[in-house]
Amino acid sequence: MTVDPWSSANIDDNEIERLIKEFGIERVDDITRQKMLENRFIRRKIIFGHRSLGDIFKAIDSRNSWAVMSGIKPSGPFHLGTLTTALEIVEFQKLGARAYYCIADIESWEDNGIRYEEAEETAVDNLADILALGLDPDPEKAYIWRQSKEPIVKDVCFKVGRLVTQNMVNAIYGEKPFGLYLAALIQVGDIVLPQYRDGPQPTIVPVGIDQDPHIRLTRDLTRRYFSEEKYFLPGATYHRLLPGLDGSDKMSKRNPNSYFTFNEPIDSIEKKVKNALTGGRRNKKEQQELGGEPQNCMIYKILMYHFEPNDDKLKENFEKCVTGQLLCGACKKNAIEKVLAFIKDHEKKKAKLIEKARELLDIR
Numbered sequence: 001m002t003v004d005p006w007s008s009a010n011i012d013d014n015e016i017e018r019l020i021k022e023f024g025i026e027r028v029d030d031i032t033r034q035k036m037l038e039n040r041f042i043r044r045k046i047i048f049g050h051r052s053l054g055d056i057f058k059a060i061d062s063r064n065s066w067a068v069m070s071g072i073k074p075s076g077p078f079h080l081g082t083l084t085t086a087l088e089i090v091e092f093q094k095l096g097a098r099a100y101y102c103i104a105d106i107e108s109w110e111d112n113g114i115r116y117e118e119a120e121e122t123a124v125d126n127l128a129d130i131l132a133l134g135l136d137p138d139p140e141k142a143y144i145w146r147q148s149k150e151p152i153v154k155d156v157c158f159k160v161g162r163l164v165t166q167n168m169v170n171a172i173y174g175e176k177p178f179g180l181y182l183a184a185l186i187q188v189g190d191i192v193l194p195q196y197r198d199g200p201q202p203t204i205v206p207v208g209i210d211q212d213p214h215i216r217l218t219r220d221l222t223r224r225y226f227s228e229e230k231y232f233l234p235g236a237t238y239h240r241l242l243p244g245l246d247g248s249d250k251m252s253k254r255n256p257n258s259y260f261t262f263n264e265p266i267d268s269i270e271k272k273v274k275n276a277l278t279g280g281r282r283n284k285k286e287q288q289e290l291g292g293e294p295q296n297c298m299i300y301k302i303l304m305y306h307f308e309p310n311d312d313k314l315k316e317n318f319e320k321c322v323t324g325q326l327l328c329g330a331c332k333k334n335a336i337e338k339v340l341a342f343i344k345d346h347e348k349k350k351a352k353l354i355e356k357a358r359e360l361l362d363i364r
């Protein structure tokens with residue numbers, strides 16, 4: 001089974017089961033969940049699988065350092081689909097990880113043909129977004145880099161490249177332009193950077209399940225190239241991807257109604273949430289008799305992922321929906337208020353952080 005990390009197709013539950021079985025992803029069981037209840041994505045079962053979380057628990061118990069690594073491809077403004085990974089890195093940093101955050105401008109060139117200089121303003125904008133979401137840039141707690149300017153990631157790419165064959169990349173990614181294989185090796189550099197730069201330490205990479213091929217490649221090459229250095233095999237957590245707001249498979253730039261960006265006018269965001277697919281019935285009477293289907297509802301999903309911080313309220317929403325006590329109109333109105341309040345607050349915070357982002361990326 002090959003998963004294409006650059007594709008716009010989502011991965012359904014059957015495929016997730018196959019990935020778990022064929023590639024050894026561990027399930028987040030109740031015991032694991034209990035250990036990380038502070039993490040909203042684990043608590044709400046949005047993160048369903050992992051690799052090597054046990055190393056992180058050991059590091060926490062023995063007060064050793066550990067890392068969380070993530071990044072963003074500066075190919076456009078921050079959007080609803082990018083939010084999950086961004087908030088996950090913030091959550092892990094709050095739990096004590098040093099955060100390593102990469103601006104994947106080599107990937108945006110290889111995948112989208114955006115030159116490094118063109119990507120700079122987007123990179124500043126994207127970084128200001130994640131700072132506004134709570135990433136603490138204090139050098140003691142974070143390290144931020146651009147792939148094109150970071151010698152370590154290029155160094156690792158060349159070093160591990162010697163171990164990579166055409167058959168390997170074909171088996172993992174299928175047939176792709178050479179530049180994407182190169183970008184995948186640069187990502188290996190990103191993921192081992194915390195250990196290469198600051199010494200062996202467990203590292204967790206929060207990703208959507210579609211990014212597992214990069215994690216497998218990195219673990220394989222770390223095992224083979226960095227065993228003498230005693231590097232930990234980089235770990236990962238896996239979340240389910242949010243489908244498109246309009247019910248399409250996945251949020252995709254090709255379909256602007258499937259998501260909203262954080263730079264979009266407020267009325268456009270409002271309209272998209274208003275038009276989101278719900279799990280409601282055909283009419284009020286049916287809804288009251290049969291109840292809605294929150295598991296198939298994008299309004300419920302965006303509240304669960306991002307916009308309803310209170311677990312009890314979320315649960316109450318679910319119960320009222322399935323028992324027909326809640327109607328979609330009122331429910332949507334509440335969701336729209338929450339989304340717009342979040343965006344307005346975010347905009348205010350972000351405006352104050354643009355200069356900081358420029359400084360951190362050394363872009364004037």
Ligand code: SF4
Binds near residue numbers: 278321322331
């Ligand atoms: S009541 Fe709310 S959660 Fe239930 S289906 Fe309608 S919009 Fe979705």
